[in-house]
Amino acid sequence: MKEQDYDSHFSVPYLLILPSMIILTLFLYWPTIQSVILSLYRTAPFGSRRIYSGFDNYINLFTDPVYRASLVRSAVFVLITIFGGLAVSLVLSVLVNQKLKGIKIYRTIFFIPYAISPTVAGSLWVFLLNPVAGHINYFLDLLFNVQVPWLTNGFFAFIAIIIATIWKNMGFNIIFFLAGLQSIPDSVYESARIDGANAFQIFRKITVPLLSPTTFYLIIMNIIFTIFQSFGIVDIMTQGGPADATNIVIYKLYRDMFVNFRPGLAAAQSVILLILVLIVTFFHFKYGSRGVHYQ
Template identity: 35%
Template sequence: MTLHGTARSQAAAPTTAKAAPGADGPGPRRRLGRRHREWIAAGLFIAPDALGLAVFVGLPMVLSVVLSFFQVSGFGSYEFVGLGNYARMMDDPLFWESMRITGVYVVVLVPLLFVVSLGLGLLVRQRVPGVGVFRTLFFLPYVISLVVVGLLWKFMFDDQVGVVNQGLRAAGFAGHSWLGDPSTALYSVIAVFVWVMMGYYMIIFLAGLQEIPREYYEAARIDGAGPWTQFRTITWPLLRPTSFFVLLMSTVAAITGGFELVFVLTEGGPANSTSLAIFYIYQQAFVFGEYGYASAMGTVLVLAMLLCSGAIFKATRGGRFDDDR
């Protein structure tokens, strides 16, 4: 029986050796074909959005850069001026003042919005009855049009009948012209913008907080860590990708999204104290008809946003994921 078993195994060995190459041959081809199908499917899903971005975002940006080298008259004539618009911009004190105001606006708004949104995210994360109502109330301003928000707060900031000054007078303080005083107008716009956007970024922070496993906090409590230690050693490091997204999006929103509020609340005044760069560009293009000059300023503003985005990326992500090494 041993001899027969040995003979059978020896007879079967060549068959197995011959079948092995044939079995392994189609495998890589099947994997390659499946990978190609996945790439094609991904391309078909991405194509509509990519086409929309190319037509409605990419093409206008390219045309804006091209337009910045021309002097456009109100009658539709184009005169090539090369870098003339950029040279004019270098000598325009109102443009640099608007850039300075935009810098103050971003430096004050972005950290304030970040802290408020993170605090609200930590607050509504608690599992208490009725927390869903507070989430809805905090998010509600974001779904309202910025024009409507501006009109609402313009009435609330009114010197005589506004509820803000009425509340201050009821508490024994003197009223103030919040939108009429150059020293407070910009900060009033910042307060309104934070009120509008804090609910949106609260939801983003809440999503990031819910991705952190609760086992980490349970282990930290067992080790005797308090709330601040848990936040510093668990929440903050693991929330870094979400923080990067919030900082980046809020910076872009601050630079480009303050136009509606400024237009409705102050129209750039008083004394140009709220004339953000995006509002000054609008004035040059649609009030004075300087489309080429406005395109040049818009190009510089986009480059400034790219630099800010790179700085945020470097500060929040580049070389900071020590736990992943």
């Protein structure tokens, strides 16, 4: 038998990568490059002819109050969703990070919304929040005697998509917070307890700081998800309305392409999102390991 060395099969690794590379090049890299190119063109009215227009699309976007409002709205949406979502998730994670019979069942329940699609999440919440047959307004009426116009008032529609997004993404945060919590050694808690710290002090002075690497990672991931994953929720719940109140960047992009048929303008919005992702990723790598606690 001839002895084989895999390094002598010099073409094998390239063959192994080839199928993945073909798909990624054709369907990920190529269209992304095309987005950049397309963003420099505008389409002639009534025709398929494309005319080079330099940075016009970008100038139009940034001078358009609708797009600027959409950017600001998206930033507020992301901030509130992340802050609210991480706070809720952290509390729930601490609760299910206990040695208790049946704790796994509770964990499973908390993960379930994460497996559900944005469209289904949107549909479930539209029902819950509807003013006629929905249960939330019934209970709000019963308890506080208020009727909230959830999806017909701009402010409340905005809150509604935030609630649905937090509910849907909670599971992801809990998975990571739990992993983070379980890596904190029991001895740290024990010595704190011996020193007479109460549960709240332990949470504030030990749990929160020791979880900071996880929290940082989750903030980065949540920025990206909240921007990109909210499309289905918005499309089912509000279609960007009422009066643009929930018209976040991702929804405006879709509408400019597939409703208003302005590919150049939509491509420019894609490029802006791409730059945003690159900036966020850059921060992730640059500051990912700073200001964090290690044992």
